[in-house]
Amino acid sequence: MEAKKEEIRKGPWKAEEDEVLINHVKKYGPRDWSSIRSKGLLQRTGKSCRLRWVNKLRPNLKNGCKFSTEEERVVIELQAQFGNKWAKIATYLPGRTDNDVKNFWSSRQKRLARILHSAAPSSSKSLKVKRDILAFHYVPSVEAPTFSSSMEEESSSKVQSCSSSYVENPEAVRTMPLPEMVKPDLFSFDINHFQLELNPTEKDMFIESQSQVSFPQIPQPQSGLEFSPESQELLSRLQDPYFLDMFGQAHAPELGNGSQLSLGPPFYDPVVSCTSAAGAAAMDGSSNHPATPFTFFDDFPVDVFDQIEKLPCPSDW
DNA sequence: AAACACACCAACCGCACAAAT
């Protein structure tokens, strides 16, 4: 038995192995994965065969194709709705696998975490990061939806039924019903709402810069060129007076114990909590954490960070 | 040019669940 175990092949797949696997599926359909090994066709576990088929060999996969803006939007929306149910989310995105979605989300989370880490008040480069955070604003260079007519239809009828409205009608994605909490209302902001531990000098510099040069403005959204719902939510959070407390121990006596910061709706609302990343995590039983500087950015949409634009350097102010 | 950091992706692992025995 030990000897047989050693025969199991792992690692990258060879073209010949793919060919064998494809032939097997042609003959028997995408099932009986274990028989592939038992028949001696491949030295791979059934599990490995299935994974290879599902993630790489299945027809109509969008391999090597970056997530479009619309796809990102759908993932963000559905992750908020379903939590880390990647397989379920993937059914809304023909050509994408659960692994694709998972990887996309993971990369996004890492990026946000890194940005957040850099933004820690104690960081020596915090001024720059603070400015980056403060400076994020709308840039009308949103990637056009890349749904194309050649985008093959998913072979799975399940996917067909669930996703057709998103795939065949990108507008349907754009107009997906949004969570109640998304009430974009912020397209201007006030430095006094950002107490990111700017010292007086930094703050003065900032205020001065605002008066002297045009600080990146957040214009009114134009039709067809809008922040994602998550971005809009973020923007609305930035007007929340409690937002700034995330970044320091600024007082908010009405919150009581400062160690258990609350963000106010929609963050703590038990009903809507399941529509946020934190809520999703709570659904999974992985956490039920209060919002902290290390969780706050979890919900940040991808386009916010993609669209951060640096402020001019102080010498240009 | 080299070193490093980061992003992306493929694949594995462990667990859960359902069907088969």
Added chain:
DNA sequence: AATTTGTGCGGTTGGTGTGTT
């Protein structure tokens, strides 16, 4: 009813390419 087997899912890891310093 208990056990085994097959399948699916989510989390994680390691490799590779690319950008930055």
